[in-house]
Amino acid sequence: MTNDERMALIHAELDGDLSSQQRADLARLMLADPQMRALRDELRGLSSRLDALGQVEPPAQLKDSILKRLGSVPVAAANRRASFGRWRLAAMVAGLLLAGTIVFETVQGPAPGSRETAGTMAEDVPAPVDSVAVGSGPVTGRATLYRDKNGLAVGLEIAAAEPVDVVIETAGRSFRINGLASSDPAGSARRTAALPGVRMQGQEIELSFLIGERTVSRATLHAPSAP
Amino acid sequence: MNEEDDPALVLRCREGDRDAFERLVMRYQKPVFNVALRMLRNRQDALDVAQTTFLKAFEHLADYDPAFRFYSWLYRIAINESLNALALRKPRGELDANTADERPGPDRNAEGDETIQAIEDALMLLSPELRTVTVMRHITQLSYEDIAEALGLPEKTVKSRLHSARERLRDHLRRRDLT
Numbered sequence: 001m002t003n004d005e006r007m008a009l010i011h012a013e014l015d016g017d018l019s020s021q022q023r024a025d026l027a028r029l030m031l032a033d034p035q036m037r038a039l040r041d042e043l044r045g046l047s048s049r050l051d052a053l054g055q056v057e058p059p060a061q062l063k064d065s066i067l068k069r070l071g072s073v074p075v076a077a078a079n080r081r082a083s084f085g086r087w088r089l090a091a092m093v094a095g096l097l098l099a100g101t102i103v104f105e106t107v108q109g110p111a112p113g114s115r116e117t118a119g120t121m122a123e124d125v126p127a128p129v130d131s132v133a134v135g136s137g138p139v140t141g142r143a144t145l146y147r148d149k150n151g152l153a154v155g156l157e158i159a160a161a162e163p164v165d166v167v168i169e170t171a172g173r174s175f176r177i178n179g180l181a182s183s184d185p186a187g188s189a190r191r192t193a194a195l196p197g198v199r200m201q202g203q204e205i206e207l208s209f210l211i212g213e214r215t216v217s218r219a220t221l222h223a224p225s226a227p
Numbered sequence: 228m229n230e231e232d233d234p235a236l237v238l239r240c241r242e243g244d245r246d247a248f249e250r251l252v253m254r255y256q257k258p259v260f261n262v263a264l265r266m267l268r269n270r271q272d273a274l275d276v277a278q279t280t281f282l283k284a285f286e287h288l289a290d291y292d293p294a295f296r297f298y299s300w301l302y303r304i305a306i307n308e309s310l311n312a313l314a315l316r317k318p319r320g321e322l323d324a325n326t327a328d329e330r331p332g333p334d335r336n337a338e339g340d341e342t343i344q345a346i347e348d349a350l351m352l353l354s355p356e357l358r359t360v361t362v363m364r365h366i367t368q369l370s371y372e373d374i375a376e377a378l379g380l381p382e383k384t385v386k387s388r389l390h391s392a393r394e395r396l397r398d399h400l401r402r403r404d405l406t
Binding site: 011050063067070159 | 245248252253256260261264265270278281282285290294303342343346347365366367371378379380386389390393394396400401406
C-alpha cells in the first residue's frame with residue numbers, strides 16, 4: 001500500500017467514509033505502523049478542533065440591513081430577463097467587437113471570408129429568431145439565435161462556476177467560443193458570436209457547453225427557413 | 228413555526244414576496260456570515276460579504292436553478308464574494324499574530340485559546356481554494372456532495388483539496404508544537 005493510499009484511508013475514516021474492507025485494512029495498518037497511528041491521531045485531533053470552531057451568531061443588524069436594502073434591488077429578476085432589451089443586445093455586440101477570445105473553427109465547408117468573421121451585426125438591430133434555456137447542471141442560462149441583414153448570430157447569457165467553452169455546430173460548420181466566464185460571481189457571462197456564412201435554411205444549431213473539454217450541457221436552436 | 232422548505236420560499240420570492248426572502252435570510256444568515264468570517268477573519272468584512280451575498284441572491288433569483296439546493300447556490304455566492312474581498316486586500320506576507328485581522332472570537336473553551344488561535348492562524352495560511360473546502364466541510368458541515376455542487380467541482384477534487392488542507396494544517400500545528 002502506497003503512502004497516498006494509507007493517507008486516503010485515514011482521511012476516509014475522518015469523513016466516516018470507510019467500507020468494511022477499508023476499515024479492516026486501516027486497523028491492520030494502525031497495528032503494524034506506530035508512525036501512521038500517531039499521524040492518524042493528529043489528524044483526528046485536528047478534525048475535532050476544526051469542527052469545534054463552530055459558528056458564531058451574526059451581528060444583530062445583519063438581517064435588518066439586508067431587508068432595508070432590498071427596496072433598492074429589483075424584485076426577482078424574472079421580468080428583467082423577459083425584457084431582454086435592445087440595449088443589452090447592443091452591449092453584447094460591443095462585447096463581441098472587443099473580445100479577443102472568440103475562435104472560429106471551420107470544420108467543414110468553405111472558409112469564411114475575412115469580412116465575415118467579426119463585427120457583422122453592428123449595422124442594424126438583430127431580431128431574435130429562437131431562444132432556448134440552457135439546461136441544468138454546472139452551466140445554466142439562455143441561448144438566443146439572432147438574425148440581421150448580414151446573417152445569423154448566437155447570443156449567450158450563461159452562469160457557471162468555471163470558464164466554459166461553447167461549441168456551435170450547424171450545417172457542417174463548427175464555431176467555438178473559448179473561456180466564457182462571468183466577472184460577476186452571481187451573474188451571467190454574456191457573449192454574442194456571429195456565424196459567418198450560415199444562412200437560415202430550416203436547420204438545427206447545436207450548442208455544446210464544455211468545462212475542461214468535458215461536455216456538461218447541450219442546447220439546440222432552430223433556424224427556420226428564410227421567408 | 229411553519230418550516231416552509233427552500234424551493235417553496237424561492238418560488239414565492241420569485242413572485243415578489245419579500246416576506247419569503249426574509250425567511251431565507253433568517254434561515255441562512257448564520258452559516259453565510261460564518262463562511263465569510265472564516266474565509267476573511269474580519270467581522271466587518273464578513274458582515275459586508277454576507278449582506279452582499281443575500282442582495283445578489285435576491286437580485287439574481289431568476290438565475291437560480293431549482294434542480295440544485297438553494298443553500299449550495301447561496302454558499303457559492305458567499306464564497307465568491309469572500310474571494311473577491313480577499314483579492315481586494317493588499318498583498319500580505321504570511322499571517323501571524325501581528326498581521327491577523329480581528330479574531331472571530333467564537334467558542335473559546337477549555338482546550339485553550341492558544342490552540343484555537345493557532346488553528347485560526349493556520350486556516351488563514353491556506354490558499355483560498357483549500358480554505359474554502361475546509362470551511363465548508365468543518366464550519367458549515369456540508370457533505371462532499373454539497374460542497375462539490377456549491378463549488379461546481381468534482382467530488383474527488385473536493386476530497387483531494389480537503390485532504391491537502393488537513394495535512395497542511397497539521398504541519399502548521401506541529402511547527403507550533405500544538406498537535
